[in-house]
Amino acid sequence: MEFTEALRGRRMVRSYRPDPVAEDVLGRVVRMVHRAPSGGFSQGHRLVVITAPEPRRRIAEISERPYGERGFPAWISKAPVHLALGVREASYHERYQQPDKLDADGAEIAWPVPYWWFDSGALLTLIQLAAADEGLATGFFGPDPQRLAELRATVGFPDDVALAGIVTLGYGAEEPDDRSSRTTRARLPLDELVTWVR
Template sequence: MEFADVVRRRRMVRDYDPDRPVPPEVREQLLEHAIRAPSAGFSQGWAFLVLETAEERHRFWSATTDDAAPDGWLTRMRRAPLLVVPLANKSAYLDRYAEPDKGWTDRDEARWPVPYWDVDAGMAALLMLLTAVDEGLGACFFGVPAERVDAFRSAFGVPAEYRPVGCVSVGYPGAGDRRSPSLRRGRRGVDEVVHRGRW
């Protein structure tokens, strides 16, 4: 598939065929592409928690959602045969930029105009989303609720220095997949968002 087609076809898939697992070679391709994402100072302060057994996925959903009956979105999302949680490690960046070639030995977080540890993990997630499309699968990036992060960490033994920036669900689109109602807003055009030379 041409890259332009991959970009045009990329969308968030919210329902999956539970009877079609993600082939292992595709899973590995997703992860190989994820680690090709840019990272500030080549810090590579990311990690990826891969959940593909029924028990692992159930533990994820139990840790990150409440006990209420699942709504339609959650019911469909729980069918995803593969979940990959990108995690960001701020300390890896602060440590890297305290090295001699960077020289910020005070590790002052105020030097960072934005949290590049999260930005870089997000870019890795985007590469997974694009790879899924290229491989003929669907994927969705969604958040882990802030109030459930501790439960998530506990459920999987995630060290405190790693923070989930979201989760990527992957699988073959299911029969119930439909366009998000949010898309009715329409995609903003280039002329609406691009400012050339000045605002």
């Protein structure tokens, strides 16, 4: 697939066909963890690939209620794959305490923003593009703060890995009642989003 086609194919969905995703296809998507940027090549990304029915059912049980309360049909439970995106902040600090990354005073840099979260978002985008290239659709949801401990336990991340969110993955189905923001809001004009300094 051409890059522009993959970009056009990258969209969030809330409806999946029940078809399983072949392991080789899924392997090509999750390999993006090696291509994702990480400050100083800290390699703080972590993924848990969940295809087993029981953990997916439990994740949906924990996470789907808020969508149902807003009138959306079940979608988390319908996705044949859940990818838990994690980030290990300590990887960044460990890397930036190594001699080649210390500041002029010999200390770890003062982080202007938490780049581990920034890099996690970059990994999400690469996963979405790789999925689109494979003819797959994706969705994304963040953990409910009230039930974060339950979700973390279900996903199985160690204590030093934070859960950024979960990507749902599968073959997209028609969305008969698509009330997503994509269909209810207009795109802002480009000149409101981009400033040129020439």
